[in-house]
Amino acid sequence: MQELFNAVTVSKARALMSRHLSLPVRAEKMRIPSALGHCLLDDVTAAIDVPGFDRATVDGFAVRAGDTFGASEGMPAYLEVAGEVLMGQAPDVSLEPGRAWRIATGGMLPTGADAVVMVEHTEELDERTIVVTRPVAPGENVIRKGEDIEAGQLVLSAGHRLRPQDLGILAAVGITEVEVRRPLKVGIVSTGDEIVSPEQTPGAGQVRDINSYTLYGAVLSNGGEPILYGIVPDRFDLLQKKLAQAWKENDMVLLSGGSSVGVRDVADRVIQSLGRPGVLFHGLSIKPGKPTVGAVIEGKPVFGLPGHPVSTLVVFELLVAPLVRLGRYPEEDFLEFPLRARITRNIRSAAGREDYIRVKLVLRQQELWAEPVLGKSGLISNLVKADGLARISAEKEGVEAGETVEVKLL
Amino acid sequence: MQELFNAVTVSKARALMSRHLSLPVRAEKMRIPSALGHCLLDDVTAAIDVPGFDRATVDGFAVRAGDTFGASEGMPAYLEVAGEVLMGQAPDVSLEPGRAWRIATGGMLPTGADAVVMVEHTEELDERTIVVTRPVAPGENVIRKGEDIEAGQLVLSAGHRLRPQDLGILAAVGITEVEVRRPLKVGIVSTGDEIVSPEQTPGAGQVRDINSYTLYGAVLSNGGEPILYGIVPDRFDLLQKKLAQAWKENDMVLLSGGSSVGVRDVADRVIQSLGRPGVLFHGLSIKPGKPTVGAVIEGKPVFGLPGHPVSTLVVFELLVAPLVRLGRYPEEDFLEFPLRARITRNIRSAAGREDYIRVKLVLRQQELWAEPVLGKSGLISNLVKADGLARISAEKEGVEAGETVEVKLL
Structure with a gap:
């Protein structure tokens, strides 16, 4: 002993x-998207605003929000349709008061416009006129210039391991090659x-x-x-x-x-x-x-x-x-055993010793339960049957059936 | 609408x-270990028993369990040390009653032996004699022939995605090449x-x-x-x-x-x-x-x-x-959103619609909490800040702060 x-x-x-x-x-230079799963060597900062312009998030009409204030079904606002925003293009003239521009999701708001009215909240009286039956607030249905990412902003930190969405943000700021570890x-x-x-x-x-x-x-x-x-x-x-x-x-x-x-x-x-x-x-x-x-x-x-x-x-x-x-031990380690499951049977454990139990995960009445895979630690078959490892902390002298344990998937 | x-x-x-x-x-033939992460095309069956012999799981003495029955500190059993098992070799003679063979973890039990006494529960009187102070049951401290894997047993099923431990079991049964999808x-x-x-x-x-x-x-x-x-x-x-x-x-x-x-x-x-x-x-x-x-x-x-x-x-x-x-949707899908965390704030949701909320996971008093990353779905930065996705089921009209939600890591 x-x-x-x-x-x-x-x-x-x-x-x-x-x-x-x-x-x-x-260091190794890698192009995205092949850098997936690798760790960034340096901080990545955005050189530009994303989006680079105020962008519609719905189909409808770009307006001055003030022109719709107080609008309702009974008392709609009437706006003149002065143009249509073409995707990927900047509207060439600005939006005058009392007017609206037709715009699709992703389109660029004309200067002067500060909101988009959803097409569902409008009616077309004729080709030149719409009625707006609900008011919009400034900024409504719009992603503002730089709202996603601001120029100069830290986008990803050194050491970060690249996930699919991280490749997306690198593409968004135009970084197609990164130094990884x-x-x-x-x-x-x-x-x-x-x-x-x-x-x-x-x-x-x-x-x-x-x-x-x-x-x-x-x-x-x-x-x-x-x-x-x-x-x-x-x-x-x-x-x-x-x-x-x-x-x-x-x-x-x-x-x-x-x-x-x-x-x-x-x-x-x-x-x-x-x-x-x-x-x-x-x-x-x-x-x-x-x-x-x-x-x-x-x-x-x-x-x-x-x-x-x-x-x-x-x-x-x-x-x-x-x-x-x-390349190091993380400071916060609570996501190493991220699952919580209730154990299906009593497990004894010596105090002062952490125990790791192989478990199969099952769902019972919408709750996650961990079923110990019993057997000697020399058995590889044991490990193959298991979905994860449950941890019994050193302070405990075991867990009782129904108690919650922390689990890591294997 | x-x-x-x-x-x-x-x-x-x-x-x-x-x-x-x-x-x-x-189909593609792949050698292990490079088949990691690929899905097996066919069931894999063991051709042999693993282990192929009764194997010690501790350092000590191979004995006939019956010879130790009733042994205690006050009334130990005396056994004659008749030999030593060499690792990787079969003992050449069988174990006679009243005798013990020195054996190390992983060693093969001689014929006649059915248990191993831990060295900690023995004392050496002289080079030829030990006293055993605790009895062992038949099979104690032994992995029996075929206890891990039996010849003919299904080891891994067709469609199974190979994890590290699965490579281990393939090696154990001598399969060094598999057909994968x-x-x-x-x-x-x-x-x-x-x-x-x-x-x-x-x-x-x-x-x-x-x-x-x-x-x-x-x-x-x-x-x-x-x-x-x-x-x-x-x-x-x-x-x-x-x-x-x-x-x-x-x-x-x-x-x-x-x-x-x-x-x-x-x-x-x-x-x-x-x-x-x-x-x-x-x-x-x-x-x-x-x-x-x-x-x-x-x-x-x-x-x-x-x-x-x-x-x-x-x-x-x-x-x-x-x-x-x-290549298909799984029948049991409860491990798709395996984490359970408590949400840090009220989230509204329409009944009849499943909502997926980007969340950051944090630990508060040993409990996992999901902190919604608010913002429009057009924002990639939103997704980069998130650790996971929380699901609010269609039956619910939202969740209240403190309620438990299902989470999938992103």
């Missing part, structure tokens, strides 16, 4: 790592004398490598560039050689496997031998995932992840994913 | 589309005489194309292959030519723009002219997103999306995203 004394919480582990981390920022390279090494590659047929006592592939997928789906280094036997010299190579060639190294004490010791000593400051914590006060080693070697994170597939993915989500995505 | 009568609900729109949809299934090709056309490309400086009355880029990103992040067809003027012949080309070259077509009545009519007639059965609905009973046209032309979906950037993305999420991801 000695290890439990050294085990640190996830937030402590993050703090320890953060103190020594120094992940490189490599290149994906971090993550070396993945598996260790264990019992591990064989998926191509091989396992002999007695052997199992195929699962973690390399789960981790590859997890790195990729967080925007990183995974590189597989294969399986290394549990020998100090071989492991050291492979890890040193992976460390040199990547921004981050994930060593998986070695849940037995002997192998863990080797992995530990190897990581420690790579450089300074070395191992920062042995053991996390979470379940599953306790036998985790966290190290930083000359600014690059190196993680010794547990051998069990479930534990490995849990620790990846908690400690590795944010680094791959952002 | 005539349109409102024709407007259909989202589920009605899905049903109408589904009746005529026939999206192609093109090729990404669906989605042609994107923008229309509007006022729209210019992002490379151009907009003149008076002109705005840059936003939707092509938002939609490109949205298609890509749902696993599709987007193809941009640029901007077409609002003329029947030009639009027909371009849409016919996009329809021919793709599995699905998205036409965006044309929120004004005149342009909508042209878009409508053009889509109708492409083939059978043609337009299935005009107008959705949602806000924003009402002016949407849904069509199927010889099995391929064609959508006329609203011109406003917010409306376009809302409709994309509701009607297009599932088709791009899965």
Whole structure:
């Protein structure tokens, strides 16, 4: 039980790592829209107003709002139709009092006009005259010049990860090329004398490598560039050689496997031998995932992840994913476990330890419920059946059926 | 207001589309791990048991559980240490009663052993003898042969989209190549005489194309292959030519723009002219997103999306995203809006209409709250500020501050 004394919480582990981390920022120019999913290197500022003119948001008539004040069904306002706005063109003359211009959604208001009356609130008396049966306020049914984006305004911040709508706003301000941060390279090494590659047929006592592939997928789906280094036997010299190579060639190294004490010791000593400051914590006060080693070697994170597939993915989500995505741990982390669901059964948990339960999500009477997928953390099938991970915080000694838990989709 | 009568609900729109949809299934062989994010074409079945042997899940001693029954601190069981299991190897002799084999996590139990005693619950008297201070039940601290996956078992179902852990299970059963569904090709056309490309400086009355880029990103992040067809003027012949080309070259077509009545009519007639059965609905009973046209032309979906950037993305999420991801609308859709958050202010909504509100998510006293990002649906900046979309169902006439709403992250 000695290890439990050294085990640190996830937030402590993050703090320890953060103190020594120094992940490189490599710039790459990318055109939109291919920059999707990449992180901006610099703030993006708009050079122009969007829209560049007062723009109608409905079909109808551009008017001076004052000309419609007091208008009603019984006492409509009469306006002279003086012209029609053509899409994509500036009206050539300004709107005189008492007049209206026909305008379609997206059209540019003529000078003098300050609102648009919806066509539904008008009637055409003849080709030159409409009656307006409802007043409009100044600015009504109009997006004003610069109302969406003002020239000089910060549009997106440095570090922001580009979503579809962010590509849209870049297009809106005419930015078709951005500098983004290149994906971090993550070396993945598996260790264990019992591990064989998926191509091989396992002999007695052997199992195929699962973690390399789960981790590859997890790195990729967080925007990183995974590189597989294969399986290394549990020998100090071989492991050291492979890890040193992976460390040199990547921004981050994930060593998986070695849940037995002997192998863990080797992995530990190897990581420690790579450089300074070395191992920062042995053991996390979470379940599953306790036998985790966290190290930083000359600014690059190196993680010794547990051998069990479930534990490995849990620790990846908690400690590795944010680094791959952002190059750092976020300050606000409440969106890491954004779902709230009620648990379907009692789950016991030790106080002082965070528990992560694999759950299937189901809907019962319009409420989201989390159904624990029970089973040992060594089972990959367990993880495949799960929709998400539910967190039981360290302060609690478990949750009772019906209690709300925080869930992250897997 | 005539349109409102024709407007259909989202589920009605899905049903109408589904009746005529026939999206192609093109197979592609892919190696794991690069198959991440792709949908399996066929069921995957395990050819072997995983693990292929009874496997220790802790460090300790492989024993016959019966030999430890009744053991306690005061009355321990004495066992003779008869050997040590080497990782990745089959123990060569079986375990005799009264004996124990040293074993590490992941090791193979010798024949005769049915449980593992944790090293923490033993003491070594001498090199040949241990005392066991706690009994183990048969199967304790063991993953039995086939307990994770049984030979013949369905591992992943046809249509399943591969997540990181799914790559892991494929590796576990030795499947290194799978047939996946090729990404669906989605042609994107923008229309509007006022729209210019992002490379151009907009003149008076002109705005840059936003939707092509938002939609490109949205298609890509749902696993599709987007193809941009640029901007077409609002003329029947030009639009027909371009849409016919996009329809021919793709599995699905998205036409965006044309929120004004005149342009909508042209878009409508053009889509109708492409083939059978043609337009299935005009107008959705949602806000924003009402002016949407849904069509199927010889099995391929064609959508006329609203011109406003917010409306376009809302409709994309509701009607297009599932088709791009899965090639169909899912039966269970409760995970489409998986988050629950309390809304920070009253929002009015018309009964009979689903409302989609852009929200920022914030944490207040450990609870998730959704803060509406107010503003017109024509504003792209609105969408960039939002973390998600909150849904107000058609039955409700709005929500009051503090009420819980369903949210989808954007």
